[in-house]
Amino acid sequence: MLRDKIEKLLLKVQKPSRYIGGEHGSVMKDKDKVDVRFAFCFPDSYDIGMSHLGMKILYSLINSRENYWCERVFAPWLDFEELMVENDIPLYALESLDPVKDFDFIGFTMQYELSYSNLLNMLSLAGVPIWQKDRGDSLAPIVVAGGPCVCNPEPFADFCDIISLGEGEEVTLEMMDLYNEMKKKGSTRHEFLVAASKIEGLYVPSLYDAEYNEDGTIKQYVPKEGAPAVIRKRIIRDLDSVFYPDDFVVPFSDIVHNRAAVEVLRGCIRGCRFCQAGFIYRPFREKTTERVCSQAKCLCENTGYEELSLLSLSTSDHSDIGGIFTELLEYTEDEHINMSLPSLRVDNFSDELLEKIKRVRTSGLTFAPEAGTQRLRDVINKNVSEEEIMSTCRIAFEGGYTKVKLYFMMGLPTETDEDIVGIAETAQRIVDLFYSLPDRPKGSPSVSISVATFVPKPFTPFEFEPQISYDEIKRRQKLLVDSITSKKIKASWHDPEISILEEILAKGDRRIAPAMYEAWKSGCKFDSWGETYDFGKWMAAFEKCGIDVGFYVNRERSYDEVFPWDHLDYFVTKEFLARENKKAKQNLTTPHCRLKCSGCGVNKKAGGECFEKTTCQI
Amino acid sequence: MKKLRARFKKKDRAKYISHLDLYRFMQRTFKRAGISVWYTQGFNPHLYIMFPLPLSLGYESDCEIMDFNINDDTLAPETVMEKLNEAMPAGIEITEVYEPEMKHTEIEFSHYDILLTGAPEINAENFGRFFSQDRIVIQKKTKQKTMKDVDIKPFAEISECSDTDRGLHILMKMPSGSNASYNPSLLLGAFYKFAGAEAEFAYVNRTRIVTGDGRDFR
Ligand code: SF4
Numbered sequence: 073m074l075r076d077k078i079e080k081l082l083l084k085v086q087k088p089s090r091y092i093g094g095e096h097g098s099v100m101k102d103k104d105k106v107d108v109r110f111a112f113c114f115p116d117s118y119d120i121g122m123s124h125l126g127m128k129i130l131y132s133l134i135n136s137r138e139n140y141w142c143e144r145v146f147a148p149w150l151d152f153e154e155l156m157v158e159n160d161i162p163l164y165a166l167e168s169l170d171p172v173k174d175f176d177f178i179g180f181t182m183q184y185e186l187s188y189s190n191l192l193n194m195l196s197l198a199g200v201p202i203w204q205k206d207r208g209d210s211l212a213p214i215v216v217a218g219g220p221c222v223c224n225p226e227p228f229a230d231f232c233d234i235i236s237l238g239e240g241e242e243v244t245l246e247m248m249d250l251y252n253e254m255k256k257k258g259s260t261r262h263e264f265l266v267a268a269s270k271i272e273g274l275y276v277p278s279l280y281d282a283e284y285n286e287d288g289t290i291k292q293y294v295p296k297e298g299a300p301a302v303i304r305k306r307i308i309r310d311l312d313s314v315f316y317p318d319d320f321v322v323p324f325s326d327i328v329h330n331r332a333a334v335e336v337l338r339g340c341i342r343g344c345r346f347c348q349a350g351f352i353y354r355p356f357r358e359k360t361t362e363r364v365c366s367q368a369k370c371l372c373e374n375t376g377y378e379e380l381s382l383l384s385l386s387t388s389d390h391s392d393i394g395g396i397f398t399e400l401l402e403y404t405e406d407e408h409i410n411m412s413l414p415s416l417r418v419d420n421f422s423d424e425l426l427e428k429i430k431r432v433r434t435s436g437l438t439f440a441p442e443a444g445t446q447r448l449r450d451v452i453n454k455n456v457s458e459e460e461i462m463s464t465c466r467i468a469f470e471g472g473y474t475k476v477k478l479y480f481m482m483g484l485p486t487e488t489d490e491d492i493v494g495i496a497e498t499a500q501r502i503v504d505l506f507y508s509l510p511d512r513p514k515g516s517p518s519v520s521i522s523v524a525t526f527v528p529k530p531f532t533p534f535e536f537e538p539q540i541s542y543d544e545i546k547r548r549q550k551l552l553v554d555s556i557t558s559k560k561i562k563a564s565w566h567d568p569e570i571s572i573l574e575e576i577l578a579k580g581d582r583r584i585a586p587a588m589y590e591a592w593k594s595g596c597k598f599d600s601w602g603e604t605y606d607f608g609k610w611m612a613a614f615e616k617c618g619i620d621v622g623f624y625v626n627r628e629r630s631y632d633e634v635f636p637w638d639h640l641d642y643f644v645t646k647e648f649l650a651r652e653n654k655k656a657k658q659n660l661t662t663p664h665c666r667l668k669c670s671g672c673g674v675n676k677k678a679g680g681e682c683f684e685k686t687t688c689q690i
Numbered sequence: 691m692k693k694l695r696a697r698f699k700k701k702d703r704a705k706y707i708s709h710l711d712l713y714r715f716m717q718r719t720f721k722r723a724g725i726s727v728w729y730t731q732g733f734n735p736h737l738y739i740m741f742p743l744p745l746s747l748g749y750e751s752d753c754e755i756m757d758f759n760i761n762d763d764t765l766a767p768e769t770v771m772e773k774l775n776e777a778m779p780a781g782i783e784i785t786e787v788y789e790p791e792m793k794h795t796e797i798e799f800s801h802y803d804i805l806l807t808g809a810p811e812i813n814a815e816n817f818g819r820f821f822s823q824d825r826i827v828i829q830k831k832t833k834q835k836t837m838k839d840v841d842i843k844p845f846a847e848i849s850e851c852s853d854t855d856r857g858l859h860i861l862m863k864m865p866s867g868s869n870a871s872y873n874p875s876l877l878l879g880a881f882y883k884f885a886g887a888e889a890e891f892a893y894v895n896r897t898r899i900v901t902g903d904g905r906d907f908r
Contacts, residue, residue: 080891082706083748089711094703096718096779322718324707376718376777407721408729408737 075169077161085152089324090118093166097321097375099135099142100167106141107252110134111165111175111213115182115190116600118146122321123329125383126181126219130240132317140248143167143175144321147190148197150603156197163198172198176212176251180232182221185577186570186600188228191217192592195231202589204233204278209260214251218244222275223305223352224530224637227577227584229277233261234268236275237640238305239338241314243273269299273306275640282582282636288623290581290634304641307678311338311357316367319374331379331412332371336364336396340385341665343672345453345656346442346481348529349385351649352642354674355682356665361395368400372409380404381412389666437468440479443487444494451486451656455664458498465502472513476502476520482548482565483526483540485656492548495521496555503560520562523552525571529578530637531644533652536629539575542568569607573599576614576624581636584624587617645673691728692763694770695790695908696756700745704781709744716756722777725770728759742794743866743899746873751896755907757790791908792901798867801898802874807857808890812882814853817860820884821848828876842880845872857889866899 082088103109112131114121121127127144134142143165148156155161162171172178178200180191195202200213207215217225218236225235236243247268254264269276279299283291295301308314316335323330339356340349359367368380380400390396404411441456443449449456465476480495499519506517525545528534540548545568552563576584590613598604614621629635631650638646648671655662662670666683669675675682700707707715717737720727729735740757760770767787774784806812820826826843850861864872874894882888899907 076891088747089706089708092703092706094779094781096722096777098779100780324704324711324715326711326714372721373724374722376721378717378721408735 081155095321097319101141107139109175110142110177111172113145113180115187119327121146122327133315178213178215180217181219185574189592189596193597226582226636227580230585243306275303293639332377333381333383334368336382337384345533351531351644355678361392365399379410438477445491448491450659450661475518478521480523481526485537492551493555499561523565525568527574533649538626538628587613587619643674643677648672691759697786699783700751702781705750719777723773726761749894796901798902799900800866802862803895804860805893806889809887811885811887812889816885
């Protein structure tokens with residue numbers, strides 16, 4: 073039995089409890105009584121994957137159907153992976169401990185580019201052919217991928233049978249229902265895929281041929297066998313009534329985010345031009361205060377968690393965030409539960425509520441101005457002013473905090489040296505502010521600035537933009553360091569090489585796939601972890617496959633170029649993105665959606681206005 | 691406030707919950723069970739739960755001990771047990787809840803039921819020869835984190851050692867008090883060295899925790 077083999081190895085590895093399941097909330101079923109089995113794979117370690125909300129939602133949703141069984145699968149950490157391979161243990165699911173290759177569906181959630189190689193690695197560990205074309209005609213297993221990164225799935229599309237676009241609560245069950253029906257009829261994989269391609273939101277890459285122009289850009293995607301020319305993402309119209317889990321799997325060991333979490337809203341009104349999530353999750357929809365609070369309490373009671381958090385892209389944009397906090401702070405205080413608060417806009421809170429928030433906030437203050445000058449913040453449409461940064465810091469200092477952490481990006485479109493120096497100057501003004509306060513706390517302030525290299529992403533107004541070159545990033549980093557004069561300011565950044573890899577994986581097309589395969593063959597996996605990340609191997613793989621990295625990473629694209637993701641409809645129109653791009657270059661901002669609709673096209677496709685009071689410009 | 695003590699089984703998949711993780715695990719179980727437990731007072735209140743005797747990761751047990759205080763004096767121990775068991779995942783089961791009768795310092799020994807599988811050299815005859823040596827010296831970590839040689843022979847008591855169709859079966863008693871405490875793995879490790887082979891798997895189950903005069907710890 074597989075279980076015996078697993079248990080024999082568990083005491084030899086770090087944190088064995090993450091490989092054996094059995095946690096509170098994990099769902100056991102009799103496999104002879106279920107019709108369709110779904111292995112939900114997170115292409116990273118248990119500790120990361122178990123912190124992820126989307127997986128919890130779909131896990132509970134699928135398991136709410138008596139005849140379907142969803143189980144969890146994570147990438148085994150290096151020590152255990154080695155032992156699994158040595159001892160012929162295939163990738164298995166945590167509930168039944170059955171091999172993943174025996175499942176009907178193998179689902180992957182693609183959350184970040186640096187997890188792509190783990191998709192290949194997990195398929196290989198499972199013993200499933202890595203290339204879709206090698207999977208033959210037997211129906212199972214169907215490899216399906218979803219999550220934010222599938223808005224450009226092309227780099228990994230050839231490894232998947234189906235890509236699920238947008239929100240999964242409805243379409244996952246529709247897909248499984250169709251499968252269940254066709255499985256009973258004895259259909260082949262191909263028959264099922266052709267039928268699945270007719271379901272809105274499901275993209276079947278093998279039914280599309282990519283054609284290229286001579287200059288290497290994309291000519292078009294040609295659909296086959298009746299597949300739609302454009303595939304639309306799915307959204308849930310009414311967030312208030314959509315399924316939400318009333319219980320979570322509670323890990324035995326500590327993981328990154330081990331807590332009860334309630335999603336308060338989807339989408340974002342802000343329209344920051346660098347932020348992919350801000351566009352692909354439109355339109356903005358929120359749950360009612362009542363619903364948020366009752367879901368939070370229910371989850372706390374059922375899981376026993378001592379920590380609660382509210383999740384969304386921008387929680388303080390909930391129209392009744394004050395009401396939510398007032399109710400939940402009272403509840404959590406009585407129940408000895410810590411409420412972890414997201415970064416908040418302080419402007420719309422009463423003093424009394426601020427007092428309460430201060431009481432529960434334990435960590436220091438984090439803030440994301442993203443750019444060092446007002447001009448560049450206007451370019452990226454990050455609606456944060458210097459006064460706001462300073463007034464928030466003042467409140468924090470007066471409330472006893474001495475630590476402030478600021479997030480910035482480097483390499484933003486139109487960025488000049490002045491903007492880089494502006495990062496250091498902003499930090500310096502915060503240090504000065506501290507010393508200017510008569511009732512500052514004891515000790516000295518610490519301002520840390522974390523700088524990420526900008527990665528232009530699909531479905532943002534900057535999708536047309538190149539990433540700045542490696543040498544230029546290095547030069548700007550040095551400029552920043554030289555501009556910092558105070559010892560109270562500490563700067564840190566990610567390795568810019570990682571951003572190059574992220575960019576090519578984010579904006580690549582199907583021609584990237586063979587290089588990804590090569591990179592994985594040469595040992596690339598867990599690319600977001602220092603232990604295994606190897607930029608040299610990736611670059612060698614691109615070179616071996618004749619991929620010009622600069623073509624994907626450092627090339628400015630024209631507004632009429634066909635992109636690898638243009639046949640996927642995320643509701644936001646390309647015209648709008650181009651318009652926003654032009655406005656960015658003129659340092660012009662765009663108001664947020666609640667103030668004024670900017671005509672991104674989402675309302676037309678979602679069927680109705682996003683907000684009652686706003687009207688569409690176009 | 692009422693002081694209570696629970697005895698519980700830790701089996702199956704739950705045997706991989708580490709001692710460090712057990713506190714959080716129980717804290718959440720109390721919350722799910724809806725039992726109001728006493729928090730320490732002060733600046734950073736935390737739930738008072740106490741496990742007097744750690745169990746090695748991967749060992750099973752019939753008799754783990756947990757002390758805690760409940761706020762509602764009128765709640766019957768049986769009710770506490772029922773509620774906790776309803777909130778427990780498979781593998782952990784409370785078998786008794788009662789008001790403590792002994793002090794932790796009265797714990798002297800643990801009994802273990804051991805099955806060693808998967809290697810022909812790991813058999814009763816070899817174990818007999820191994821255990822009939824005058825001295826069995828093992829290395830043990832001291833409190834100062836250095837290693838020292840200890841003759842473990844006088845501490846271990848073997849009441850059964852027989853070959854079964856699943857492997858070598860051993861019943862063992864080892865000190866686990868505050869003065870002396872030895873983990874059966876120390877003796878098994880020395881045996882593997884002696885036999886020149888390792889069991890493929892060692893199933894170790896703690897069956898009893900007892901006082902110096904052999905009574906069950908309560
Ligand atoms: S349609 Fe208008 S209000 Fe709706 S998301 Fe687009 S810009 Fe915002």
